[in-house]
Amino acid sequence: MTFDWKKQIRRMTDQGASYADVRYYPSEEEDVLFMWNGNLLAFDRSATSGFGVRVLADGAWGFAASSNLSDPEATFDQALANAKAAAKRVQRPIRLADKEVVKGRFESPCQEDPFLISLDEKMRLMKELDGYLAQPGVEQRRVVISTVKKTIRYYDSEGAEIEKAIVDIFPSIQVAAMDRDGVQQERKYLPPRLGSSRGWEIMEPGRWRDEARRIVDELKGLLTAPPCPKGLMSVILMPDMMFLQVHETIGHALELDRILGYELSYAGGSFVRLEDFGRLQYGSAKLTARADATLINSPGSFGYDDDGVAAQNRLLIDRGILVGAITSRQMVTEANDKAGRQIFDGSGGACRACAFNRVPLERMTNINVDPGEDGSLEDIIRKTERGVLLSGEKSWSIGSNREQFHFATDIGWLIEDGVRKHILKNCSYSGMTLDFYRSLSAVGDASTWEVQYVDNCGKGVPGQVMQLGHGVPVCRFDQVKVGD
Numbered sequence: 346m347t348f349d350w351k352k353q354i355r356r357m358t359d360q361g362a363s364y365a366d367v368r369y370y371p372s373e374e375e376d377v378l379f380m381w382n383g384n385l386l387a388f389d390r391s392a393t394s395g396f397g398v399r400v401l402a403d404g405a406w407g408f409a410a411s412s413n414l415s416d417p418e419a420t421f422d423q424a425l426a427n428a429k430a431a432a433k434r435v436q437r438p439i440r441l442a443d444k445e446v447v448k449g450r451f452e453s454p455c456q457e458d459p460f461l462i463s464l465d466e467k468m469r470l471m472k473e474l475d476g477y478l479a480q481p482g483v484e485q486r487r488v489v490i491s492t493v494k495k496t497i498r499y500y501d502s503e504g505a506e507i508e509k510a511i512v513d514i515f516p517s518i519q520v521a522a523m524d525r526d527g528v529q530q531e532r533k534y535l536p537p538r539l540g541s542s543r544g545w546e547i548m549e550p551g552r553w554r555d556e557a558r559r560i561v562d563e564l565k566g567l568l569t570a571p572p573c574p575k576g577l578m579s580v581i582l583m584p585d586m587m588f589l590q591v592h593e594t595i596g597h598a599l600e601l602d603r604i605l606g607y608e609l610s611y612a613g614g615s616f617v618r619l620e621d622f623g624r625l626q627y628g629s630a631k632l633t634a635r636a637d638a639t640l641i642n643s644p645g646s647f648g649y650d651d652d653g654v655a656a657q658n659r660l661l662i663d664r665g666i667l668v669g670a671i672t673s674r675q676m677v678t679e680a681n682d683k684a685g686r687q688i689f690d691g692s693g694g695a696c697r698a699c700a701f702n703r704v705p706l707e708r709m710t711n712i713n714v715d716p717g718e719d720g721s722l723e724d725i726i727r728k729t730e731r732g733v734l735l736s737g738e739k740s741w742s743i744g745s746n747r748e749q750f751h752f753a754t755d756i757g758w759l760i761e762d763g764v765r766k767h768i769l770k771n772c773s774y775s776g777m778t779l780d781f782y783r784s785l786s787a788v789g790d791a792s793t794w795e796v797q798y799v800d801n802c803g804k805g806v807p808g809q810v811m812q813l814g815h816g817v818p819v820c821r822f823d824q825v826k827v828g829d
């Protein structure tokens with residue numbers, strides 16, 4: 346017998362709740378396979394189910410969750426009791442922005458369900474990928490395939506009814522070896538989302554062979570490469586580095602709950618102020634960034650968020666000027682109230698929880714930078730006098746308000762007089778967020794644009810790990826501090 350969720354939601358509003366919703370996960374499965382030097386080092390499999398209830402009463406949220414379906418009513422009652430208890434302490438009554446009430450279904454594009462592929466078949470493929478990496482000079486090889494499959498049903502007191510069926514796959518290959526100074530060098534490949542799918546079919550071995558050969562060759566080059574030069578120079582970021590730059594210094598900085606001061610306990614502030622919207626020059630006129638949850642092939646696309654708001658494509662930075670944020674129904678009303686003007690015209694549909702037993706909060710969707718008009722990667726290199734081309738994120742350190750950063754990368758290449766010279770090891774760069782984006786001097790065209798995924802974005806207390814994407818082109822920044 347299926348449980349009548351809508352009846353329980355009505356029971357909440359009958360008892361004085363101004364709003365209630367439930368997210369029911371009939372099933373969520375996750376597999377992680379980790380092969381190290383040809384041996385299966387770990388195989389983690391988890392399966393959960395449960396539901397989470399949010400109730401808004403007397404201006405305060407109450408939340409409760411359970412995986413016990415034998416008495417769901419008790420969990421609804423607990424959520425209402427929690428809201429009423431919280432209401433005694435709440436100073437600013439919560440109001441939700443209006444939304445279009447939707448009944449809909451979202452299914453992520455998937456031709457081959459990875460959970461229907463046998464363990465033997467997965468192991469055979471991982472062995473094949475490992476074989477591509479097993480070359481002289483490579484000391485460590487890693488092949489990781491993580492897969493997720495979940496169904497979520499959502500109902501709220503405003504009449505929304507949504508079902509989401511999501512499959513995602515996060516594969517990667519990596520090689521490592523010690524260089525002549527005894528420092529470990531690494532190269533990795535995580536396939537960008539260029540196609541239209543999120544299923545097992547992206548594991549087709551042919552597409553991996555060339556990339557495996559490339560990262561092995563680059564690792565060998567790193568082992569004898571000179572170190573990164575130091576000084577002010579141009580930095581060209583490949584998409585597999587640019588995505589993290591965007592993630593840390595545009596994405597997190599523009600989460601509206603951070604801007605309003607809600608995430609401070611998790612190093613989660615932002616230098617952005619409410620008065621900055623519509624005014625702040627965040628970057629050069631070449632910078633246009635958006636939160637686009639409508640890309641079909643990314644883990645940052647989910648159809649409807651956990652406020653029941655449909656996926657949107659919204660500008661964050663328009664030709665250098667800050668115009669938008671990553672928003673939920675709750676935060677946009679609070680921000681508009683605090684600012685004394687209407688900055689936000691409704692939720693941007695970016696409110697998500699990572700599991701049934703976590704509360705939804707502002708999470709990145711696909712935080713993208715639009716392709717530009719500066720041609721291909723080779724065109725940009727040709728017009729660069731002196732600089733470094735950087736690829737592969739290795740380590741990062743970011744100010745808690747996202748106003749400054751320091752990144753190291755797996756690999757670099759020296760660029761002199763418009764020519765790519767040779768490989769550089771131990772590359773790094775740093776800067777102040779606004780100065781850096783204002784120095785953006787070239788943005789690659791669509792041929793350089795890739796959707797990179799993030800499967801481990803952490804936020805919230807208790808912690809939530811979220812999956813999302815970044816569609817980014819090759820970008821060049823000038824007068825950047827390199828090599829320290």
Ligand SMILES: [Zn+2]
Nearest residue numbers: 592597802803
């Ligand atoms: Zn993150």
